[in-house]
Amino acid sequence: MYHMTSMTDPHQGQFRLSMLLYDSRYRSMTIQIIALIGFLILVFWLISNTAQNLADLGKQPSFGFMSEPAGYDINQRLLDYNSQDTHLRASLMGLLNTLLVAALGCIAATIIGVVMGVLRLSPNWIVSRLAAVYVEMFRNVPVLLWIVFTMAILIETLPAPSAFRKGEAAMKLWDTVAVTNRGVYIPEPLFSNSLGNIHLFGQSSLRFDVSLDLLAIAFVFFGGLFISRIIKRRADATQEATGDRPTTWYWRLGVVVIPTAVVLTLLGLHWGYPELKGFNFKGGTHMRNSLIALWLALSLYTGAFIAEIVRAGIMAVSKGQSEAAGALGLRSNRIMSLVILPQALRVIIPPLISNYLNLTKNSSLAIAVGYMDITGTLGGITMNQTGRELETVLLLMAVYLVISLTISGVMNWYNESVKLKER
């Protein structure tokens, strides 16, 4: 009956005010309430001070400027945009650019990180040292310097379009790809029997075109994948029942490739190649040097951190696991993919989330290379042209908050699905 003796009897005497301070049952609550009040006063003071100062300047907080014409052009536009569109639409272009570089960066950083993390544990001395050099070099230099450095290399080493005109440089890969110091021009898919677009949201700032061609291709492709899965399940069932696995790979490949190829042919797929016209290459898809520099630098930088996380995750799996798998006759690459990595993922994913968040937030350094992300549009030109610092910065903070919370939400959900199931 230890519990009974350690418990004090319920307080019987009269409550006195001094007990708030001297009675240990109430003291912590008193301190917390005082701290909370102090914090609220501070917040209130900051807000009222800001509001007062803005009122003194005659600047009432207002978000009306978002619906005024932006007046500036943006080079990389994922949707249609011109300088007569609103600041809201310009911000949307910036947001899409941010999301593009963040998504590309997260994918590339993960691949680089996993490869480098595994290589760092390689028994091959040279390979593991090289991986260590990569990690230490990128981890210990500020990412802004890497971004600027990458951009400088692209600008200074690659040929300008004028070099192509003079014949000093030539296009690569049978004249289909142009690598210039303004970016890389690659062939773009074009459809001669295009199905057109669906226009959403009319003429508003959020208008959005959905390509029916893409929808059709995606539908057929994913439908094929789905059927391929059914075939696999059937094969699994047959294997369970009879012990023989029927050969199905040509079926599984066929149901994906053939319908997709048929749809592409029906749509009249052909390629648009870049061509030097006037000052620049025209046609093809233009991956700007600013995007490439930012993407490369962010992925290499974050990849170094991910490599360390992957290494730690792998080392956290006890050696007995790989020895046991080896005793079962598994080859080392299968041990890695079937035994070690699935267990290591549980350790890897939580810190991986924060690295994805870091990469996304670091993408706001884009303006250093002239990449028009949301910090460059909303937090740059729009802020500067409208002079609404407070409003734009608040909006920017809200945008980054929403992006970050979404990323951690998705990754937490994934973490739930791979973590150790305890039943």
Add this chain to the structure above:
Amino acid sequence: MKKSAFLGALTVASIAASAAVAQDASTVDQIKERGKLNCGVTTGLVGFAAPDANGQWNGFDVGVCRAVAAAVLGDANAVEFVPTTGKTRFTALASGEIDMLARNTTWTFSRDVDLKFEFVGVNYYDGQGFMVAKDLGATSAKELDGATVCIQTGTTTELNLADFFRANDMSYEPVPIETNAEAQQQYLAGACDVYTTDASGLAATRATFEDPSAHVLLPEIISKEPLGPLVRHGDNNWGDVVRWTLNALVSAEELGVTSANIGELSASAGDNPEINRLLGTEGSLGEMLGLDAGWAKRAIMAGGNYGELFAKNIGEDTPIALARGLNAQWTDGGLLYSPPFR
């Protein structure tokens, strides 16, 4: 007991809060107390504002800062130069980090009215121009269809550019750059065909190139860019001090007062009453401004009159080699016209 102590703390906090909200002292008093003027300039544009090898700031805009410091504090070197980018300059001025901004800033309606600033005058009449490499062969901005254009972001430049290309039904690829140095790097490496900013800035940038003659300024000037110093709303007296310091420099040139003869002219009242009023040997203009009688004399002595500042920093004998053009005195067919000192 405890309760009252807590309420007391609350009262102290609210008094502190209201004190912080209360109006600040006048800008002139603040500067005098601080002992130096905080003047916002560019991050480095040779001829207008750039530090030399010894870290000493020099240039045409810097000259205005020094003249104001000399007028208010009596020391042309009592200036803290705060380098600002096109993006940070207005925030720096609005927040009080700097007392005045002398950073080739274009006087526009919305900056004056909506951003709550007071442009005190124009110290350089400029316009946006284009610079291209000579071997590109372009002779007019109308031939730039499809070109890649480097722009310094956060300026009126990008809006003028969008308007110009739209009006002429041409396309272009904008490359926004944060500072002049980066823009220069991209332009010289051929990552952009064209560099556009105010024509004076282009001339200044070109002067720093290894081979300035390989680059040409196209004849089109696509905008009006009256550049001038500005202060924030709320202290009209401070605005007057900066405005009339600038006017004193302009008037001094018109009246023939130079740094060479100012000692002699200010020693005693002479024949020209306007010079006397300007230099404080007659009347009490300095007192009206809240300064002493010798304010304008010190401002002019800081770096010379407007013409001397121009000739020394950006004039035809400097590498930047800008002609006076619109920036000549009204008596010489230019636009410089100071209101009278009386």
